[in-house]
Amino acid sequence: MKNKRAKRKGLKNDTLMGYLFVAPILVLMGIWFYYPVIKSFFYSLQDINFLNPDRAKFIGFQNYVDLIKNEDFLNSMKTSFLLTAVAVPVQTVLALVIAVLLHNIKRFKAFFRTLFYLPYITSSIAVATVFMYLFVEKNGIATKALAFLGFPDTSWYANVDLALPFLIILTVWTYIGFYVVIYLAGLQSIPKEMYEAAVVDGANAFQRFIYITVPQLKPTTFLVVTSGMIFTMQIFDQPYAIARGTAPGGPAGATTTMIIYFYQQAFVYNNAGYGSAAAFVIFLIIITLSILQRRIFERDKEGIKQNKRRFGLKYKVKLKKKDKGGMEYGIEQ
């Protein structure tokens, strides 16, 4: 009885400690995140101008109705989806390939890893500014090099057809290092014995990559793709930096992503209500895509467990305990 009481008291103390530990961050999140989100939702139900917020008028969901009918918003959605659809697969594949190459080198691994990670930790405005100098007309190194491949000698970020590709290149270059590091961590969790067994069975490097590395990295890939999608959909720094002090999203709306559209409405045109509605719609889109992605990846996880046969090779790893303690991996076909 005494023990039970002591146990209950101990649990109570632990619970109290837990709440106390999370209290400061909850308070800060409440002030800096949850309160603004709730306030923003109320703004989205009003016709409100930042220049005189006291003259706000309740209009229900009219802002949302106007938004989904607005051609400019629909164009910004198209731009965001295009940017994401190109940038995310490119950076995922490149990050995986670079991580695999880095994982296999013996010397200067840390140096190269740092080199790839540097763009991610450099100020995005500084990166965008430097890229603009590389892609400027007539004198830009990248412009001159790409002119040999048939691209026009023009400032990419000021050209309505090339501004979005420029943004894609900038995005991929900025974030790729982060995903390389994530993949490197994932690669380290794959048992070496699987590769050894595959070598014994005659698999070449490409086959080991396709049938061991890629499936084993599925959870990591899910993380990379989801976070890549979320970051890219919310990209703001780079299109803003490209604007160079003029209204962001140009030229002629070529780099107007959903976030830029929301920013313009809320902070350039002072339509706080309409801008808030845009922000909520963007949030709903991103969360829907994240949920869909999770469903797809969970379905694929089941597929791995069924050991699909490809090119006559099939691997299943089974843990076997040795008689005298210790463990060994056995490969069953």
Added chain:
Amino acid sequence: MVLKKLSKKVVILVLVLMLVLSFVSCENASNEETNNGSGESEPVEIKIAYWANAAEQKHYEFVAEGIENEYPNIKVVLQQYPTSEEFWTAIPTAIAAKNAPDVVILSDEGNLEFIANGSLAPIDSLIEEVGFDKSIISDSLYKGWSYEDQLYGVPVRAGTSMLSINKKMFEEAGIEKYPETMDELLAAAKKLTTDEVYGICASIHEFHISQYVHAFGGDWNFGKTINSPENIQGVQFFVDLYTKHGVAVTPKQIGASWDGEVFAKEKAAMSTGGPWYMGYCKETNPDLEFIPLPIPKGTVESQTAYSGGMAILSASEHKKEAMEFIKYALREEASVSLYKNVGDAPSASAVMPAYLEENPELKPVFENMQKVGVPFAYPVDTKNFTAELVKGIEEIIYKPGSLTVEELLDNLQDQFGIE
């Protein structure tokens, strides 16, 4: 076990202390704001917000210098924004967040939206209260700051537009006559455009677009005549500089942040701009020889006449002190600093002759402004209108065939026009 219990208590104590400290510091911060100015003996902090380049920033620092000698109860905090775009974006947000500055320095080309929405305070009674002498400033400049018979700002600089030309480039191209008409401007631009240099920097910005609109007799007229034939002609001429003649460049194209930088770097032989080019070019490229000219005639002689001024925000809790700052900022030495360091024309009529004596090259520009000056007269929903105008013109230039000038201005008339 004892140690474990002790360390738990220490952790709890630290966490509770952190929470308490954070609440106390927030409370102190808000108390400081409330107390500021509540006692007459304590100096009142006045925040002044503006956009400024390097030369202008030096000038504003001079303007605020020594105010504590004249007004010991005032302490000035300067809040600079690097571009007008950032200024126009940040100030409404600050107003909404109830963290607005007391005084804003802005031009009358964008003030109507602020005035119509009640963001700027009428200052007639404040002027009387602090004893500011309105007559030191040219009467005509007050027009851009008046709305429904009330005054909302004090002009500090007389602004106008001009055509800046690079003298050396003109000489090298063998052009002896400087352009006096838009046709001559176009002919010169064609001759001056080479592989390395453009004939003219025509920034796709409402300020520059309006120069061409005015030159062809056009006028936005607060939204009444957006799609007039004269406006269409002016905008078409502007667009043709890019699409038809290929003689124009935007700052962004060459990696510059504004048209003055393009001109100072000698990437364009001509640029529409204003007297603020003087101070900037002197600092950036002292060897640059440039000639300021009146805006060339399209179908009419025209030039934009506007002013930069200081206004007090309605949200300011220290309007009297703000007005005292404005009165101090318009002292004679500050007006002299404006033209010596920035190259801008002061609004003070007594100082203008000295300004023109020091900058005799600007005399024809200002004389033209006196004769044919036209205000911007944007519609009330200024930012929305100018953003849609710029975006539309970009579409016409960069997506040929997508839109015509007439369609654009008709759309704008429907969206922003008034009867």
